[in-house]
Amino acid sequence: MADTTGAATPDIVAEPQVEGGDDGVRRRDFINIAAVSAAGFGGVAVLYPLISQMAPSADVLAESSTEVDVSAIEPGQAIKAIFRKQPLFVRRLTDKEIAEANAVNISSLRDPQTLAERTKEGHQDLLVTMGVCTHLGCVPLGAAEGENKGEFGGYFCPCHGSHYDTAARIRKGPAPLNLQVPEYEFTSDTVITVG
Amino acid sequence: MSFPWAKEYTPANPVMKFLDEKLPLPRLVYNAVGAGYPVPRNLNYMWNFGVLAGFFLVLQIVTGVVLAMHYAADATVAFGKVEHIMRDVNWGWLMRYSHANGASFFFIVIYLHIFRGFYYSSYKAPREMVWLLGVVIFLLMMATAFMGYVLPWGQMSFWGAKVITGLFGAIPVVGEPLQVWLLGGFAPDDAALNRFFSLHFLLPFVIAGVVILHIWALHIPGSSNPTGVEVKGESDTVPFHPYYTAKDGFGLGVVLVLFAVMLFFLPNYLGHPDNYIEANPLSTPAHIVPEWYFWPFYAILRAFTFDFILPAKLWGVLAMFAAILMWFFLPWLDRSPVRSGHYRPLFRKFFWFGLIPVMAVLFYCGGAPAEEPYVMLSQIATAYYFLHFLVILPLVSSFEKPEPLPYSITEAVLGSDKKAVLGENTTPAT
Amino acid sequence: MIRPIAILVGLGFSFVVLLAFVTGAYTWATEEAQHTAEHEFHLAPHSPEGGFAHDGPLGTWDVAQLQRGYQVYKEVCAACHSLKYVAFRDLAGLGYDEGQIKAEAASYQVPGIDPNTGEATFRPGLPTDYFPSPYPNAVAAAAANNNAVPPDLSLMTKARHHGPEYVYSLLTGFGPIPAELKQEFPDFTTPTGLHFNRYFPNLNLAMAPPLTADGQVTYAEGNPEPTIRQMAADVAAFLTWTAEPKLVERRQTGWPVLGFLIFATILAFLAKKQVWSSMTPGRKDD
Numbered sequence: 084m085a086d087t088t089g090a091a092t093p094d095i096v097a098e099p100q101v102e103g104g105d106d107g108v109r110r111r112d113f114i115n116i117a118a119v120s121a122a123g124f125g126g127v128a129v130l131y132p133l134i135s136q137m138a139p140s141a142d143v144l145a146e147s148s149t150e151v152d153v154s155a156i157e158p159g160q161a162i163k164a165i166f167r168k169q170p171l172f173v174r175r176l177t178d179k180e181i182a183e184a185n186a187v188n189i190s191s192l193r194d195p196q197t198l199a200e201r202t203k204e205g206h207q208d209l210l211v212t213m214g215v216c217t218h219l220g221c222v223p224l225g226a227a228e229g230e231n232k233g234e235f236g237g238y239f240c241p242c243h244g245s246h247y248d249t250a251a252r253i254r255k256g257p258a259p260l261n262l263q264v265p266e267y268e269f270t271s272d273t274v275i276t277v278g
Numbered sequence: 279m280s281f282p283w284a285k286e287y288t289p290a291n292p293v294m295k296f297l298d299e300k301l302p303l304p305r306l307v308y309n310a311v312g313a314g315y316p317v318p319r320n321l322n323y324m325w326n327f328g329v330l331a332g333f334f335l336v337l338q339i340v341t342g343v344v345l346a347m348h349y350a351a352d353a354t355v356a357f358g359k360v361e362h363i364m365r366d367v368n369w370g371w372l373m374r375y376s377h378a379n380g381a382s383f384f385f386i387v388i389y390l391h392i393f394r395g396f397y398y399s400s401y402k403a404p405r406e407m408v409w410l411l412g413v414v415i416f417l418l419m420m421a422t423a424f425m426g427y428v429l430p431w432g433q434m435s436f437w438g439a440k441v442i443t444g445l446f447g448a449i450p451v452v453g454e455p456l457q458v459w460l461l462g463g464f465a466p467d468d469a470a471l472n473r474f475f476s477l478h479f480l481l482p483f484v485i486a487g488v489v490i491l492h493i494w495a496l497h498i499p500g501s502s503n504p505t506g507v508e509v510k511g512e513s514d515t516v517p518f519h520p521y522y523t524a525k526d527g528f529g530l531g532v533v534l535v536l537f538a539v540m541l542f543f544l545p546n547y548l549g550h551p552d553n554y555i556e557a558n559p560l561s562t563p564a565h566i567v568p569e570w571y572f573w574p575f576y577a578i579l580r581a582f583t584f585d586f587i588l589p590a591k592l593w594g595v596l597a598m599f600a601a602i603l604m605w606f607f608l609p610w611l612d613r614s615p616v617r618s619g620h621y622r623p624l625f626r627k628f629f630w631f632g633l634i635p636v637m638a639v640l641f642y643c644g645g646a647p648a649e650e651p652y653v654m655l656s657q658i659a660t661a662y663y664f665l666h667f668l669v670i671l672p673l674v675s676s677f678e679k680p681e682p683l684p685y686s687i688t689e690a691v692l693g694s695d696k697k698a699v700l701g702e703n704t705t706p707a708t
Numbered sequence: 709m710i711r712p713i714a715i716l717v718g719l720g721f722s723f724v725v726l727l728a729f730v731t732g733a734y735t736w737a738t739e740e741a742q743h744t745a746e747h748e749f750h751l752a753p754h755s756p757e758g759g760f761a762h763d764g765p766l767g768t769w770d771v772a773q774l775q776r777g778y779q780v781y782k783e784v785c786a787a788c789h790s791l792k793y794v795a796f797r798d799l800a801g802l803g804y805d806e807g808q809i810k811a812e813a814a815s816y817q818v819p820g821i822d823p824n825t826g827e828a829t830f831r832p833g834l835p836t837d838y839f840p841s842p843y844p845n846a847v848a849a850a851a852a853n854n855n856a857v858p859p860d861l862s863l864m865t866k867a868r869h870h871g872p873e874y875v876y877s878l879l880t881g882f883g884p885i886p887a888e889l890k891q892e893f894p895d896f897t898t899p900t901g902l903h904f905n906r907y908f909p910n911l912n913l914a915m916a917p918p919l920t921a922d923g924q925v926t927y928a929e930g931n932p933e934p935t936i937r938q939m940a941a942d943v944a945a946f947l948t949w950t951a952e953p954k955l956v957e958r959r960q961t962g963w964p965v966l967g968f969l970i971f972a973t974i975l976a977f978l979a980k981k982q983v984w985s986s987m988t989p990g991r992k993d994d
Contacts, residue, residue: 118972124968
């Protein structure tokens with residue numbers, strides 16, 4: 084209501100006033116839509132820091148590489164190290180274990196990989212894997228002396244009975260994949276850097 | 279709720295219809311802050327601060343929950359955890375500075391909201407309960423803010439905790455055991471830090487609950503307005519949405535611009551450098567001050583320096599608590615039948631030339647060192663502060679001749695209100 | 709009933725506080741105001757000539773200066789002051805690459821344990837390590853420094869008013885007691901083991917002047933002359949970075965956010981005006 088004397092009632096003013104014709108209506112709608120959109124954009128933009136604050140922080144990311152001295156591991160022994168707050172198995176294979184691993188028909192495996200693919204050239208006796216069962220994340224047995232190594236002489240996960248062979252490949256049980264080989268390299272003949 | 283002409287919620291689609299039948303949440307929102315809540319058409323920008331306070335409460339809860347994900351309430355690591363948030367957590371600096379400055383902005387809008395209430399006598403019948411719940415919210419906010427300030431475990435955190443809990447030591451007989459009980463020890467340490475963290479996390483949700491009661495109580499009589507004349511008919515009101523959502527949206531934008539300036543360019547301006555020094559029980563900062571929003575009450579506390587029957591320290595503590603608690607009695611202290619300061623010439627003078635400058639002095643002196651002339655200034659201001667609320671306010675209406683009130687809100691806005699005068703299309707609010 | 713009680717309470721509090729005012733005012737009027745040397749001769753901190761590159765809302769890091777400041781910290785301050793909230797990996801912010809950071813970290817010995825025996829020992833630092841403290845604990849730090857523990861410097865520029873200026877002024881502010889001070893306060897002395905500095909709150913500072921000669925630190929080719937003022941400014945800039953490594957990132961986030969908010973607020977204003985246009989008397993709908 085544009086006149087100065089009349090009492091505007093909400094019922095009347097709620098109607099769109101078409102004073103400037105169609106252009107006026109469009110412009111009015113445009114401003115409201117733009118204002119609400121801007122508020123919406125702002126609200127969505129705020130979500131970005133709120134979500135990303137839960138991702139690993141800079142100090143956690145910085146700890147994502149670990150050095151392991153492998154010189155003291157005798158054939159047949161394994162050590163547990165920690166990589167990204169998870170167990171890492173480093174195992175020196177005996178000749179017999181290497182032979183067993185190489186004797187397996189690859190095509191019969193659930194997750195076909197050769198031992199050579201899972202170790203570094205020239206260091207085929209050194210098997211570096213995560214100590215995390217690929218089923219639901221338990222720590223398999225078999226790294227420490229006297230632990231159950233499972234039916235295939237590698238690792239055995241007690242949670243749901245997954246058996247891994249001497250190349251830490253899944254052979255029996257519910258786990259879908261072989262124990263993961265993390266990215267690593269030999270920084271010298273006796274030291275590996277994982278991650 | 280209150281006015282018969284309030285629009286009724288009609289579900290726009292089958293989903294909303296289903297929801298409305300099973301759990302009428304959309305209807306509740308519609309009637310609380312939507313088109314179903316008729317609001318006086320003449321609210322000025324001072325009426326923005328309620329919604330803004332709600333915004334900052336939500337901001338504090340969201341950023342606070344995020345910060346709690348990265349913090350640990352252990353005296354040996356708390357300070358370092360805050361630095362961890364500032365340096366290593368993704369956007370951690372943004373979260374922490376938002377939370378710290380958000381607290382300040384929460385208090386800025388709350389103080390404006392409260393002083394709006396003082397000027398327009400929003401506390402008067404029929405809105406006494408709205409006011410009482412508001413004072414409860416303010417007290418809870420102060421407790422929450424105080425405990426939150428302890429969490430970074432800097433020098434001011436530690437000594438603030440020590441000094442404020444020391445106030446309870448002024449209470450005769452039970453004071454000292456009470457202080458030890460509050461701290462869970464003889465000085466602030468792990469026990470105090472942990473309980474303050476727990477309560478600092480809990481109280482905001484209590485505040486949110488009381489805010490809902492505050493809004494509920496407001497919706498019984500409906501919002502007040504700058505004339506103080508109650509709504510007489512439909513022409514006096516507009517629906518909250520879109521009229522006040524639009525107006526509050528603009529107000530929110532302005533405040534957020536100011537907030538962003540503080541947050542991104544002056545994030546430590548309202549803080550104190552000493553709180554970037556880790557708590558040290560063996561060394562007191564040269565100049566202990568609380569956060570700025572406590573300054574008026576800190577000034578009142580320190581103004582009592584003379585032992586009169588009771589020890590000065592006890593007088594200070596009593597006065598500081600009385601300075602807020604007496605707000606509970608305002609609805610029954612101010613007897614003027616006129617609400618708005620617009621129409622109360624004498625009250626208006628006391629407000630603008632008494633209360634406002636006195637509050638400014640108290641704010642300034644509370645942050646200043648305890649030396650002259652600040653102590654003397656705060657003593658005069660404190661005397662006026664108590665006289666204003668407890669003596670002047672109850673008596674002023676006896677000496678005051680209010681200016682003529684408009685017949686209705688519509689008349690106040692448009693200059694005349696034919697319909698209202700003729701009794702057309704109107705329904706009494708009561 | 710409530711109003712008479714309120715009036716009594718109000719008068720009571722006012723009376724007591726006015727009593728305090730009267731006694732305070734009497735003391736103030738009759739007793740001579742205390743003049744102290746701290747009050748009269750303390751100086752407010754000031755900027756180095758030309759200010760800092762990070763000053764102002766558009767300020768940014770002068771990476772070369774931060775590197776020089778780091779060198780000053782390492783060669784001078786680190787002898788006594790820790791920097792415990794800064795990790796070697798953070799040096800990426802000073803423009804060093806991964807290899808340089810690794811080498812820098814390895815040049816420090818950090819506390820560790822012997823992997824075979826578990827005994828406490830030292831090992832070369834890794835990028836994930838934090839700068840090691842020069843003293844094993846606060847007691848050792850106090851014992852070695854005449855009972856004054858050298859404060860950690862990580863947050864120093866945020867822990868003082870006008871921090872960067874304070875650090876610069878303090879480092880360049882040592883000197884003899886001025887003649888006017890001695891004249892006005894004949895009793896004022898600098899106790900043995902303390903050092904006169906007009907930028908320190910009580911004028912006597914436990915720290916001996918750390919930067920004593922131009923050229924104390926040798927800067928690499930292409931850098932300004934390492935005068936005392938230059939070194940002080942550089943280390944003050946470096947400590948600004950250690951206290952708030954996200955300073956520039958924060959401002960650079962702030963500008964677009966501010967721009968968006970102003971834009972959105974203008975839209976909100978137009979929308980508000982439009983919504984209310986039909987309700988405002990005497991105004992044509994636009």
